[in-house]
Amino acid sequence: MTAYHISLEGDVLKVKFGKDANGDQVIRDAAARLDEMVVSGELSGGKLLKIDGPASVAVSYLIGHKISQLYGAIAVFDPKIGRPGYKTYIVAATQTPAYKIGELIETDEPQKSKPILKVVLCGPPQSGKSCLREGLKQAISQIEGAPYPYVITACPDGEGAWFSDAARRDPDLARRLKDEYKVKFTPEFAHKAAGWVRSANTPLNIIDVGGKITEQNRVIMREATHAVILAGDRSKEEVPLWEEFCRDLNIHIIANLHSDYHGNEDEIVSQSPLLTGSVHYLARGEDVSSRPMVQALARVLVGLCGGLSEKSAI
Structure with missing residues (x-):
């Protein structure tokens, strides 16, 4: 099974992620597929791709390098622009006066209207939210037919989506880069992050926020639709405060989880209407994607997106 799928449908190159893999494997699989399509003549060139x-x-970058010389222009689909209900593409590369950089190409191809899930991972600090976020992203990616889990890092702690993989490879470098990227949690940052969440329109969005109930988090979280609360042993008493915070913002809580750092196994207490229980040892650098609770939460999120039947989701 490949880590990246590429196919040609008319003048549209359809691309998507496949099996969960590191970026180097994704690139190798994508390059091999593009070379195969060029050699076979499937990608033979033309006015516009x-x-x-x-x-x-x-x-x-790889796609641009491999095929930009074969086509007069290349345009990329952007779901945030154009006529509602139809796909619009932006010209990103051109070698012909027929198309200009930044030109919009509207089509009659329907863009299915799907519910947009904006799930905030919240709760007290030092609970393992970033580790859960990465494991959840990997678990969702392994579910056939699941939407791509788009991650928004809405806290300025310097620990972006790159951190977990970097920590597994070189913990000292990851920590050093995190410290360099870390900035203050200012109102300006909060409004910028809120804008990221507000404009997110992919089917499944996961938002990682700071670990304190603050006005900055209020600004960001009010743009979310659902919430997962995660708290550790030392912060259980803060859970009711986070529940009230989410209710005040009209955010639907779908999971209330205990981060059992010293535990040896997960425990699923209830699955519906609220996913509850514990997930063990959420430590930086750990691959937690196969943990039963992470898998259960992944199924719930995909189910809410319409990717699974209700029965399968719970």
Whole structure:
């Protein structure tokens, strides 16, 4: 099974992530597939190629490098612009006066209207939210037919989506980079992060916020639709405060989890209407994607997106 899928449908290159893998494997699989398509003549060139689907920055560079010389112009689908209900592409590369950089290409291809899930991972500090976030992203990616889990790091602690993988490879470097990227949690940052959440329109968005009930988090979280509360042994008494905080913001709580750092196994207490229980040893650098609670939460989120039947989701 490949880590990245590429196919051609008419003049549209359909791309999407496959099996969970590191970026280097994704790039190798994408390169091999593109070479195969060029050699076979499937990608033979033309006036315009449109690209539709999620891609990492590295994959985007690779696609541009491999095929930009074959086509007069390349346009990329942007779900945030154009006529409601239809797909619109932005010209990102051009070698012909027929198309200009930044030009919008509107199509009659329907863009399915799906519920947009904006799930905030919240709770007291030092509970393992960033570790859960990374494991959840990997677990969702392994579910066939699941939407791509788009992660928004809405706290200025310097620990972006890159951190977990970097920590597994080089903990000292990861820590050093985190310290360099860390900034103050200012009102300006909060409003900027709130804008990221507000404009997010992919089917499944996971938002990682700071570990304190503050006005900054209020500004960010009011743009969310659902919440997962995670608290450790030392902060159980803060859970009711986070529940009240979410209710005040009209955010639907879908999971209330105990981060059992010293535990040896997960415990699922209830699955519906609220997922409760514990997830063990959420430590930086640990791959927690196969933990039963992480898997259960992944199924709940995908189910809310319509990716699974209600029975399967719970």
